[in-house]
Amino acid sequence: EHVLHRFKIEQNGPLENKIRITLLARQTQFRNILNQEKIVKEIKKRLKDDVELSIVAYDIKMPFIDQLKHTHNTDIFMSMHGAGLTHLLFLPDWAAVFEIYNCEDQDCYQDLARLRGVKYYTWENEGKVTPQDEGKHPQMGTPHKKFTNYSFDPDEFIRIVKKMIKYVRAHPKFIKERQSKYNFREDL
Numbered sequence: 001e002h003v004l005h006r007f008k009i010e011q012n013g014p015l016e017n018k019i020r021i022t023l024l025a026r027q028t029q030f031r032n033i034l035n036q037e038k039i040v041k042e043i044k045k046r047l048k049d050d051v052e053l054s055i056v057a058y059d060i061k062m063p064f065i066d067q068l069k070h071t072h073n074t075d076i077f078m079s080m081h082g083a084g085l086t087h088l089l090f091l092p093d094w095a096a097v098f099e100i101y102n103c104e105d106q107d108c109y110q111d112l113a114r115l116r117g118v119k120y121y122t123w124e125n126e127g128k129v130t131p132q133d134e135g136k137h138p139q140m141g142t143p144h145k146k147f148t149n150y151s152f153d154p155d156e157f158i159r160i161v162k163k164m165i166k167y168v169r170a171h172p173k174f175i176k177e178r179q180s181k182y183n184f185r186e187d188l
Contacts, residue, residue: 004090009068011092014075014174016182018052019165022070024079024087025057031080031103032149034132042154043161050165051076058084075168076161081146085109091118094174096164098122100152101129103145119167121160128153 003009013020023040026032033039036055043053058067071077071090078098079085088097088109096119099109106122113120123129135148168174 009072012073014178019075021051021053021076022074023055024084025055027057030147034149034151076164094171128156
């Protein structure tokens, strides 16, 4: 809250009829979504009436202030396991975070989300995720899930996103902000 205040980052949401989803696209050697294009296509096709989806890369080309503005105006933040998930600290109170795959580091971002007070989701069905290869630690050569890329079942991905949309829409702070911004009642 202090960082958002000092940098004068404003909350411009929620939107009247759509949930704002941000997919943080990795530009690294490991933990990329191999079928990201297919996942994005399915979200846009199957959830087009419910979501506004943006794919971003938080890198040196995007100033930190712009990263904060984007994150703070996101309802659902999605990314593979990695440091980019620390942006969950700047989400609005009603938001949810989707650590798409935690690479067997189960508590790291789940704990951070809990401490921040936002809802945490991660991949639930190991049978519906496919690693590119075994994944080996670059220095030690031992098997490690953080050192490969993954494909995800689009239907399972959409199922989890739908759960998240339902959660965000039912969050009391989301409802209150929407009511005050658009001057209407949810129960009508």
